[in-house]
Amino acid sequence: MGASTVSDVVGDKGELIYQGYNIHDLAKHSTFEEVAFLLWNKRLPTQAELDELNSLLADSYAVPKEVFDVMRHLPRDADPIDVLRTAVSALESYDATARDLSVGNSRKVAIKLTAQFATLVAASERIRNGKDPIDPLPNANIATNFLYMLKGEKPSDHDAKLFDACLILHADHELNASTFTARVVAGTLASVYAAVVGAIGALSGPLHGGANTNVMKTLLDIGEVDNVETYVKQALIEKRKMMGFGHAVYKTEDPRATHLRQFSKEMGERVGDTKWYDMSRKVEEVMMREKGLYPNVDFFSASTYYMMGIPLDLYTPIFAVSRITGWTAHVLEQYADNKLIRPRADYVGPRNVPYFPIDQR
Numbered sequence: 001m002g003a004s005t006v007s008d009v010v011g012d013k014g015e016l017i018y019q020g021y022n023i024h025d026l027a028k029h030s031t032f033e034e035v036a037f038l039l040w041n042k043r044l045p046t047q048a049e050l051d052e053l054n055s056l057l058a059d060s061y062a063v064p065k066e067v068f069d070v071m072r073h074l075p076r077d078a079d080p081i082d083v084l085r086t087a088v089s090a091l092e093s094y095d096a097t098a099r100d101l102s103v104g105n106s107r108k109v110a111i112k113l114t115a116q117f118a119t120l121v122a123a124s125e126r127i128r129n130g131k132d133p134i135d136p137l138p139n140a141n142i143a144t145n146f147l148y149m150l151k152g153e154k155p156s157d158h159d160a161k162l163f164d165a166c167l168i169l170h171a172d173h174e175l176n177a178s179t180f181t182a183r184v185v186a187g188t189l190a191s192v193y194a195a196v197v198g199a200i201g202a203l204s205g206p207l208h209g210g211a212n213t214n215v216m217k218t219l220l221d222i223g224e225v226d227n228v229e230t231y232v233k234q235a236l237i238e239k240r241k242m243m244g245f246g247h248a249v250y251k252t253e254d255p256r257a258t259h260l261r262q263f264s265k266e267m268g269e270r271v272g273d274t275k276w277y278d279m280s281r282k283v284e285e286v287m288m289r290e291k292g293l294y295p296n297v298d299f300f301s302a303s304t305y306y307m308m309g310i311p312l313d314l315y316t317p318i319f320a321v322s323r324i325t326g327w328t329a330h331v332l333e334q335y336a337d338n339k340l341i342r343p344r345a346d347y348v349g350p351r352n353v354p355y356f357p358i359d360q361r
C-alpha cells in the first residue's frame with residue numbers, strides 16, 4: 001500500500017502517532033477539534049485556525065430534514081450503525097458539491113461530515129425512542145454537543161472532557177479495515193460520502209468497531225467479578241474469542257487502552273460503583289495469564305461508555321463519530337496523489353475446466 005503521513009502504529013513498541021505526534025501527548029493535552037485539524041492539515045492549528053474550524057463545525061451540525069425523515073422510516077429496532085450508514089448515503093444526495101473532489105471542497109465535506117456524524121448518531125437514538133432530534137448548543141465542542149444532543153442535558157465538564165479524550169483516541173489508526181476500505185473507494189475517484197459509507201460498513205463488524213458493544217454484552221453476561229475466572233476459561237475452552245482482546249498489529253499494550261483503562265476507573269469512582277472496572281481488570285488478568293493477550297481500544301471504552309449512560313449499540317457509531325476525521329484525512333491524502341487500488345488475488349482454483357451445457361451436468 002502507498003505511503004501515508006496520517007498515522008503510524010508501531011506494534012512491537014505499542015506506539016501510535018498522528019502526523020508525528022504521540023497519542024499520549026494528544027490525549028493528555030489536546031482537543032478533538034485540534035486533532036481533526038492535525039489529521040487533515042498535517043500540523044496543529046494556530047488559535048485563529050482553530051477558531052475558524054470551530055465556527056465552520058458549528059455551522060455544519062444541521063442535516064436536511066429529509067435525512068431525518070429517511071431515518072424515521074427505518075425500523076425502530078434497526079442497528080444504529082446501519083442507520084448511520086444509510087443516513088450518510090442519503091446525505092450525499094442533498095450535497096450538490098458531492099462530486100467535486102477538489103482539495104478545497106473535500107476539506108469542506110470532511111468538516112461538514114465530522115459535525116453531522118455527531119448529529120446523526122445522537123438523532124438516531126432520539127428518533128428510535130419517538131423523540132425529536134435536538135439542536136446543538138452554540139459555542140460547545142463536538143464532545144459536549146454529542147452528549148447534549150443525545151441526552152437533552154448538558155454533560156458535566158468531567159464527562160465532556162473525558163469523552164473528548166475518547167474521541168481523540170479513536171480518531172485514526174493507520175490502515176485498519178475501515179480506513180483501507182475508505183481509501184479503496186476513494187481510489188476509484190468516488191465521492192467522500194461513498195468512501196465513508198464503505199468505511200462504516202467495514203467498521204460495523206465485530207472483529208473491528210463492533211467489538212466494543214460485544215465487550216459490554218460479555219461483561220453483563222459475566223455479571224460479577226467472582227464469575228470472571230470460570231467464564232473466561234470456559235470461553236477459551238470453547239474457542240470463543242473474548243472481544244476487546246488481541247490486535248493484528250500491537251504485540252504489546254495498545255496505547256489507547258492505557259488511557260481508557262484509567263477512564264473506566266474514573267467513571268466507576270464518579271458513579272460510586274467500580275464493579276465494571278473491577279470486572280474488566282479481572283478479565284484482563286485472566287486473558288494475560290491464559291492467552292498472553294492484551295486489551296485493545298474496545299475493551300475499556302465499553303465500560304467507560306456504559307457508566308456514562310450510553311446505550312450499548314451506540315458504541316460503534318460513537319467510534320465512527322471520531323473515526324470520520326481519520327477516514328476523511330486518508331481520503332484527502334488518497335485524492336492528492338491518487339492511484340487505483342487494485343490488488344491481485346492469489347488464484348488457487350483449477351484451470352482449463354471443460355464446459356458442459358446445463359442439461360448435460
Ligand SMILES: CC(C)(COP(=O)(O)OP(=O)(O)OC[C@H]1O[C@@H](n2cnc3c(N)ncnc32)[C@H](O)[C@@H]1OP(=O)(O)O)[C@@H](O)C(=O)NCCC(=O)NCCS
Nearest residue numbers: 206207208211240241242243244245246247248296297298
Ligand atoms: C483483533 C483480531 C481480529 C486480531 O486477529 P489476528 O492478529 O489475526 O489474530 P488471530 O485471530 O489469528 O488470533 C491468533 C491467536 O490468538 C487467539 N486470539 C486472538 N484474539 C483473541 C481473543 N480476543 N480471544 C481469544 N483468543 C484470541 C486466536 O484464537 C488464535 O489462537 P490460536 O493460535 O490458538 O488459534 C483478534 O485478536 C480478535 O478477533 N479479537 C477480538 C475482536 C476485537 O477485539 N476486535 C477489535 C480490534 S481493535
